[in-house]
Amino acid sequence: MSIEQEMQTVARNARIASRAIATLSSNTKNELLRNMANGLERAAPSLIAANRIDVETGKKNGLSEAMVDRLVLDESRIKAMADGLREVADLPDPVGEISSMTKRPSGIEVGRMRIPLGVIGIIYESRPNVTADAAGLCLKSGNAVILRGGSEAFHSNSAIGSILQAELKKFNLPVEIVQVVATTEREAVLELLKQEESIDLIIPRGGEGLIRFVAEHSRIPVIKHYKGVCHTYVDAIADFDMAEKICINAKVQRPGVCNSMETLLVHKDAAAIFVPQVARALRAEKVELHGCPICCDLVPDMIPATEEDWHAEYLDLILAIRVVDSIDQAIEHIQTYCSLHTEVIVTREYANAQRFLREVNSSVVMVNASSRFSDGNQFGLGAEIGISTTKLHSFGPMGLEDLTTRKFIVFGHGEVRG
Amino acid sequence: MSIEQEMQTVARNARIASRAIATLSSNTKNELLRNMANGLERAAPSLIAANRIDVETGKKNGLSEAMVDRLVLDESRIKAMADGLREVADLPDPVGEISSMTKRPSGIEVGRMRIPLGVIGIIYESRPNVTADAAGLCLKSGNAVILRGGSEAFHSNSAIGSILQAELKKFNLPVEIVQVVATTEREAVLELLKQEESIDLIIPRGGEGLIRFVAEHSRIPVIKHYKGVCHTYVDAIADFDMAEKICINAKVQRPGVCNSMETLLVHKDAAAIFVPQVARALRAEKVELHGCPICCDLVPDMIPATEEDWHAEYLDLILAIRVVDSIDQAIEHIQTYCSLHTEVIVTREYANAQRFLREVNSSVVMVNASSRFSDGNQFGLGAEIGISTTKLHSFGPMGLEDLTTRKFIVFGHGEVRG
Numbered sequence: 009m010s011i012e013q014e015m016q017t018v019a020r021n022a023r024i025a026s027r028a029i030a031t032l033s034s035n036t037k038n039e040l041l042r043n044m045a046n047g048l049e050r051a052a053p054s055l056i057a058a059n060r061i062d063v064e065t066g067k068k069n070g071l072s073e074a075m076v077d078r079l080v081l082d083e084s085r086i087k088a089m090a091d092g093l094r095e096v097a098d099l100p101d102p103v104g105e106i107s108s109m110t111k112r113p114s115g116i117e118v119g120r121m122r123i124p125l126g127v128i129g130i131i132y133e134s135r136p137n138v139t140a141d142a143a144g145l146c147l148k149s150g151n152a153v154i155l156r157g158g159s160e161a162f163h164s165n166s167a168i169g170s171i172l173q174a175e176l177k178k179f180n181l182p183v184e185i186v187q188v189v190a191t192t193e194r195e196a197v198l199e200l201l202k203q204e205e206s207i208d209l210i211i212p213r214g215g216e217g218l219i220r221f222v223a224e225h226s227r228i229p230v231i232k233h234y235k236g237v238c239h240t241y242v243d244a245i246a247d248f249d250m251a252e253k254i255c256i257n258a259k260v261q262r263p264g265v266c267n268s269m270e271t272l273l274v275h276k277d278a279a280a281i282f283v284p285q286v287a288r289a290l291r292a293e294k295v296e297l298h299g300c301p302i303c304c305d306l307v308p309d310m311i312p313a314t315e316e317d318w319h320a321e322y323l324d325l326i327l328a329i330r331v332v333d334s335i336d337q338a339i340e341h342i343q344t345y346c347s348l349h350t351e352v353i354v355t356r357e358y359a360n361a362q363r364f365l366r367e368v369n370s371s372v373v374m375v376n377a378s379s380r381f382s383d384g385n386q387f388g389l390g391a392e393i394g395i396s397t398t399k400l401h402s403f404g405p406m407g408l409e410d411l412t413t414r415k416f417i418v419f420g421h422g423e424v425r426g
Numbered sequence: 427m428s429i430e431q432e433m434q435t436v437a438r439n440a441r442i443a444s445r446a447i448a449t450l451s452s453n454t455k456n457e458l459l460r461n462m463a464n465g466l467e468r469a470a471p472s473l474i475a476a477n478r479i480d481v482e483t484g485k486k487n488g489l490s491e492a493m494v495d496r497l498v499l500d501e502s503r504i505k506a507m508a509d510g511l512r513e514v515a516d517l518p519d520p521v522g523e524i525s526s527m528t529k530r531p532s533g534i535e536v537g538r539m540r541i542p543l544g545v546i547g548i549i550y551e552s553r554p555n556v557t558a559d560a561a562g563l564c565l566k567s568g569n570a571v572i573l574r575g576g577s578e579a580f581h582s583n584s585a586i587g588s589i590l591q592a593e594l595k596k597f598n599l600p601v602e603i604v605q606v607v608a609t610t611e612r613e614a615v616l617e618l619l620k621q622e623e624s625i626d627l628i629i630p631r632g633g634e635g636l637i638r639f640v641a642e643h644s645r646i647p648v649i650k651h652y653k654g655v656c657h658t659y660v661d662a663i664a665d666f667d668m669a670e671k672i673c674i675n676a677k678v679q680r681p682g683v684c685n686s687m688e689t690l691l692v693h694k695d696a697a698a699i700f701v702p703q704v705a706r707a708l709r710a711e712k713v714e715l716h717g718c719p720i721c722c723d724l725v726p727d728m729i730p731a732t733e734e735d736w737h738a739e740y741l742d743l744i745l746a747i748r749v750v751d752s753i754d755q756a757i758e759h760i761q762t763y764c765s766l767h768t769e770v771i772v773t774r775e776y777a778n779a780q781r782f783l784r785e786v787n788s789s790v791v792m793v794n795a796s797s798r799f800s801d802g803n804q805f806g807l808g809a810e811i812g813i814s815t816t817k818l819h820s821f822g823p824m825g826l827e828d829l830t831t832r833k834f835i836v837f838g839h840g841e842v843r844g
Binding site: 110 | 539665674788804
């Protein structure tokens with residue numbers, strides 16, 4: 009079978025299997041997820057053995073230490089994966105929820121019922137835990153899932169897939185509800201992205217390169233975010249100690265993630281006091297500062313920022329700082345350079361808080377809080393399947409509900425249209 | 427300027443202009459829409475003159491009578507366009523609505539605010555009224571719009587565009603909030619579909635050929651429906667007089683539209699009575715019947731249905747009829763042949779009504795009502811911008827809300843993440 013035929017078969021089987029998972033009761037889905045969790049823990053020795061093949065191959069092929077670390081599965085990581093499935097089991101089931109029922113002048117009653125999307129394709133890189141996490145969220149929301157992980161985690165992902173499928177079998181459910189693509193060829197991804205008749209949504213998870221590749225080649229809708237260039241704007245009238253605390257948290261607590269701050273904007277009336285104050289605090293945390301000319305005047309030894317700095321997603325202990333003339337210029341700067349991820353204003357002025365909230369159309373806009381809160385768990389969505397910085401379907405952190413859609417339902421009593 | 431550059435400019439200017447319309451108050455938008463309506467009525471003579479050029483050219487080029495009829499603008503159609511804008515002004519404004527505010531354990535308050543999508547591209551065929559209708563809905567929902575109508579309506583669409591822009595000017599708003607593409611080259615459509623940095627959503631309106639062309643070439647998300655193969659299933663235990671009334675209405679009231687019935691399924695226990703009854707009533711309305719073998723046995727002179735009939739969107743006084751063994755077979759038939767548009771069950775059995783509603787995942791599922799109700803106006807969405815039979819973002823008839831998305835908003839009090 010060619011890879012083209014193989015991927016067609018995978019996608020078609022997923023479509024057929026999706027009907028079985030779509031109509032399962034919440035109780036059955038939850039039991040299935042808990043059994044899968046137990047299955048993963050029971051199979052830990054064979055899982056670790058399969059993982060060892062990937063790790064050894066990775067080391068031979070010269071994977072960086074960080075990459076190898078991401079790849080490794082041990083008892084505690086397997087337990088964390090299993091607990092992740094149990095947490096998903098505990099989340100409320102979005103499927104079947106009926107809302108917006110109204111009686112229309114014609115007599116019909118119209119409402120909306122939440123239903124699964126159908127088949128979801130997840131394309132991801134090295135971490136094998138994504139296999140279990142993504143499968144759990146797709147199952148709970150009534151979807152079949154096709155998982156295509158990185159080739160460096162091939163044996164680990166396949167082993168996880170087999171364990172999950174064994175539990176599906178015990179429930180007499182089609183195993184194609186969860187499929188791990190059984191080839192490491194890159195061509196398989198291209199072929200999957202063509203199956204628009206059978207796959208409803210593609211979610212890529214990984215670096216910008218992977219995401220751009222998927223977005224460019226997919227005929228299927230893709231939900232994605234490329235990067236997080238998050239801004240914090242400190243207004244003229246603000247609690248500078250609060251602002252300092254927020255800036256330190258947003259930059260330093262976990263600099264390598266997409267909701268950390270990359271650019272700090274400071275109102276000119278606050279600059280003389282706040283820029284030296286925050287620079288001192290940031291430097292104490294070993295943050296390298298790239299500043300606009302005014303910042304460089306206010307703080308010695310700052311690196312002069314270039315146009316590139318305003319675009320940069322450092323994901324590191326580096327921060328760009330700019331002094332702006334007004335909230336208008338702050339909003340203008342954000343509209344020009346932001347990645348539609350998360351933007352923060354620190355202010356005491358009610359009117360400015362309101363303006364910022366309304367006029368900045370990133371997926372998350374905050375007043376007086378650290379951008380690090382921008383996350384499905386922190387927002388109460390439960391486990392996060394990803395974050396979208398494009399506006400169609402979902403915008404911002406995505407939870408179970410984002411893996412569903414709503415159909416219209418109509419209760420009639422013999423009505424016909426006049 | 428090449429067409430490529432021209433379309434880039436159109437799209438970029440729309441993106442810039444979209445910021446101005448996004449933050450207008452509802453009152454201002456409504457006043458603008460009412461002024462546009464008045465403007466159209468005031469300019470009726472020049473609009474009719476521009477339209478006459480299109481009509482004369484169309485006749486010369488051999489357009490069918492039906493096509494020419496769709497193209498014509500007269501006083502009463504201009505009044506209808508203007509009234510359409512006034513109706514949109516009267517609809518509630520979805521933008522700015524805040525929902526789902528909750529206080530999280532960390533202390534932050536998280537909710538969602540409805541915002542415009544940004545820039546919407548409408549690609550449509552001959553009816554010039556779409557120009558005003560679509561512009562009105564996009565404006566009301568805070569979006570800039572790029573309109574690309576059929577070349578046969580070029581002068582009419584340009585004239586309508588100029589009238590709407592004149593009103594934008596009077597409000598000191600950028601005229602690029604509403605742009606009618608000033609070229610009839612097909613290449614312009616291809617170039618527009620590449621502007622994914624500046625256009626957020628494409629809505630094609632027209633025949634299946636246009637829609638497939640747009641879907642295949644677009645890098646921008648497309649919301650679409652190809653066709654409406656709507657089913658009515660008459661269950662074993664049903665009120666046959668109600669079923670007859672519903673079938674006649676669904677097939678005969680307006681056979682040329684996408685929510686009319688194309689296939690009738692009848693439970694085998696109802697067939698002996700209901701198939702002859704409904705066949706008589708349909709034939710009295712001049713409907714041609716294509717039946718399965720059992721139907722052909724029950725009713726003389728029925729045309730034997732072929733595989734093609736089950737796929738057919740006749741848009742005409744023709745109906746395919748099939749007898750099924752069970753509700754399972756009815757659902758199976760629908761899942762195989764439907765276009766995810768609208769499906770109806772006529773039944774007296776509670777459990778079957780519930781099953782049909784849950785298991786049939788078309789965009790609209792009805793119990794005991796005519797499929798002709800499947801329409802934004804009938805469902806209370808106000809004017810309809812289109813209907814989606816794909817599940818991402820919107821599914822089913824689309825109103826103003828479907829031209830918006832939701833961002834997360836966070837009210838903090840200095841919280842940082844631990």
